[in-house]
Amino acid sequence: GAGVSQSPRYKVAKRGQDVALRCDPISGHVSLFWYQQALGQGPEFLTYFQNEAQLDKSGLPSDRFFAERPEGSVSTLKIQRTQQEDSAVYLCASSSGLRDKQYFGPGTRLTVT
Amino acid sequence: GDSVTQMEGPVTLSEEAFLTINCTYTATGYPSLFWYVQYPGEGLQLLLKATKADDKGSNKGFEATYRKETTSFHLEKGSVQVSDSAVYFCALLNAGNNRKLIWGLGTSLAVNP
Numbered sequence: 001g002a003g004v005s006q007s008p009r010y011k012v013a014k015r016g017q018d019v020a021l022r023c024d025p026i027s028g029h030v031s032l033f034w035y036q037q038a039l040g041q042g043p044e045f046l047t048y049f050q051n052e053a054q055l056d057k058s059g060l061p062s063d064r065f066f067a068e069r070p071e072g073s074v075s076t077l078k079i080q081r082t083q084q085e086d087s088a089v090y091l092c093a094s095s096s097g098l099r100d101k102q103y104f105g106p107g108t109r110l111t112v113t
Numbered sequence: 114g115d116s117v118t119q120m121e122g123p124v125t126l127s128e129e130a131f132l133t134i135n136c137t138y139t140a141t142g143y144p145s146l147f148w149y150v151q152y153p154g155e156g157l158q159l160l161l162k163a164t165k166a167d168d169k170g171s172n173k174g175f176e177a178t179y180r181k182e183t184t185s186f187h188l189e190k191g192s193v194q195v196s197d198s199a200v201y202f203c204a205l206l207n208a209g210n211n212r213k214l215i216w217g218l219g220t221s222l223a224v225n226p
Contacts, residue, residue, distance in 0.1 A: 102214060
């Protein structure tokens, strides 16, 4: 595809459920980022991959959050035992290099009820 | 740590008015600076960027100059249009900070006809 895609676009989960959010980066982009954007806020960094290696996960808010990119392409962000404070838009971005611009997907809006 | 501060919104202007959205930053080293825009219902898009002091980024009539002496990257446009209504985010990328974007909180702009 031409851009970064994310699925699902919207997800409603009951508190305590597990969710999995998918990101398809631009083909060939080695860097992949996940951000969390709460309502009315700027994005907050969660984690970063270079190819399949997760080089920085300092932004993951708790051990309920887990991300993987096993083949260096598609990435999945998993949230276990969702809580209401996890409600946010989860953004994925990819880039081709160190200082290259990041291309963002449309985001997945997660609502935990 | 690195941080970005941008003026609070919402900003409401009439069509053809002059726009300034202030952005200042704190960072070690020599970060790259960005303005991203988020139109209603859409994902984040890069609007413009500057990678070194005194660089001017420009796109779609918007401009911002990287001022190291004032640690600022203010966004300006001489004549706004209704279609410019969106949320604008200032961000920095510091290669020494594992390449993650650090974001301001965003400034909402509404342009009335």
